Amino acid sequence: MVAVWVLHVDLDQFIAAVELTRHPELRGKPVVVGGAGDPTQRAVVATASYEAREFGIQSGMPLRTAAKRCPDAVFLPSDPPAYEEVSERVMATLREFPVIVEVLGWDEAFLGAETDDPEALAADIRRGVADETGLSCSVGIGDNKLRAKLATGFAKPAGIYRLTADNWIEVMAARPPDALWGIGHKTVKKLAELGITTVAQLAAANRAELATRFGPTMGPWYHLLARGISDADVTATPWVPRSRGHEITFQQNLTDPAEIAEQVVKLARRVTEDVRAEGRPAARVAVKVRFAPFITQTRSVTLPEPTTDSAVIERAALDILARFENDRPVRLLGVRAEF
Numbered sequence: 001m002v003a004v005w006v007l008h009v010d011l012d013q014f015i016a017a018v019e020l021t022r023h024p025e026l027r028g029k030p031v032v033v034g035g036a037g038d039p040t041q042r043a044v045v046a047t048a049s050y051e052a053r054e055f056g057i058q059s060g061m062p063l064r065t066a067a068k069r070c071p072d073a074v075f076l077p078s079d080p081p082a083y084e085e086v087s088e089r090v091m092a093t094l095r096e097f098p099v100i101v102e103v104l105g106w107d108e109a110f111l112g113a114e115t116d117d118p119e120a121l122a123a124d125i126r127r128g129v130a131d132e133t134g135l136s137c138s139v140g141i142g143d144n145k146l147r148a149k150l151a152t153g154f155a156k157p158a159g160i161y162r163l164t165a166d167n168w169i170e171v172m173a174a175r176p177p178d179a180l181w182g183i184g185h186k187t188v189k190k191l192a193e194l195g196i197t198t199v200a201q202l203a204a205a206n207r208a209e210l211a212t213r214f215g216p217t218m219g220p221w222y223h224l225l226a227r228g229i230s231d232a233d234v235t236a237t238p239w240v241p242r243s244r245g246h247e248i249t250f251q252q253n254l255t256d257p258a259e260i261a262e263q264v265v266k267l268a269r270r271v272t273e274d275v276r277a278e279g280r281p282a283a284r285v286a287v288k289v290r291f292a293p294f295i296t297q298t299r300s301v302t303l304p305e306p307t308t309d310s311a312v313i314e315r316a317a318l319d320i321l322a323r324f325e326n327d328r329p330v331r332l333l334g335v336r337a338e339f
Helices: 014-022 061-067 080-092 120-135 145-157 168-172 183-195 201-204 207-214 219-228 257-278 310-321
Strands: 004-011 031-033 072-078 100-103 110-116 135-140 160-163 243-254 282-291 295-308 330-338
Touching: 004 120, 004 145, 014 031, 014 080, 080 100, 080 110, 080 120, 080 243, 110 145, 120 295, 135 145, 135 282, 145 160, 160 168, 160 207, 168 201, 168 282, 183 219, 201 219, 207 219, 243 257, 243 282, 257 282, 257 310, 257 330, 282 310, 295 310, 295 330
Parallel strands: 031 072, 135 160
Antiparallel strands: 004 110, 004 135, 100 110, 243 330, 282 295, 282 330
């Protein structure tokens, strides 16, 4: 009987790689993509090449900070339409293989495959993507989605790695809980308060105690993650965004509450246009505020009922804005509608 596998394909340094295919003369140099490509302006890093990451440059970092860490870096403007076009070509290439393709975003997808040699299939996929787009990808092989996703981290860059029930304990047991897909730094701190500092300890933890500390849903789920248990079903359902949002970084801090509110309304209107174009009503609205010097906070609210009404979305955004302390200068505002 042919074995069933889950493969996770992740394009290496995707955005930077796309830019390098358009600017081959920059290969081997530290490249940073973000904003308008001007580090003197306020914007954040969308991605950085491996050469730039060696200087500690990471996604979400202010461009000015990136420039200080690596003065010789080449800064390029972000070009989402170009990345989307390349992504579509990659996904079309994946669909040419005997697999089920479940797209997760621009640069990654799960593949469901029946094969006795998943490594050979992964190697063929890597070659196919490279031949079609010139891009490199890493492939994680697993017996479910969680293990395949984590395997990709061990495969990067440009490699193949298998993580299954057979080597789960050997590979994961001694690692910290945030090595798991779905556990962040805040949860790690809370787990540490319970004396849980490794994946093995989390797997051995009392489910009832985890449910008490993290809730009846999240607590048991963390326990399952630590044991490497997750869904293995890969579906070809088209990927659709879970939200639409816009944000703006101001070159000069905003301090006038009326002007801040005006900008939030403008962003909410742009978001509403996207919601209507998507044809899917918004169920939740979120507002993001970055205060000077670089403190970011996000708050959200669930709407009484899903809507595409601009007035309702604008009012929700303003109500959320009122929940922030307004005594600090604002350098960035964002509004997001979740479907």
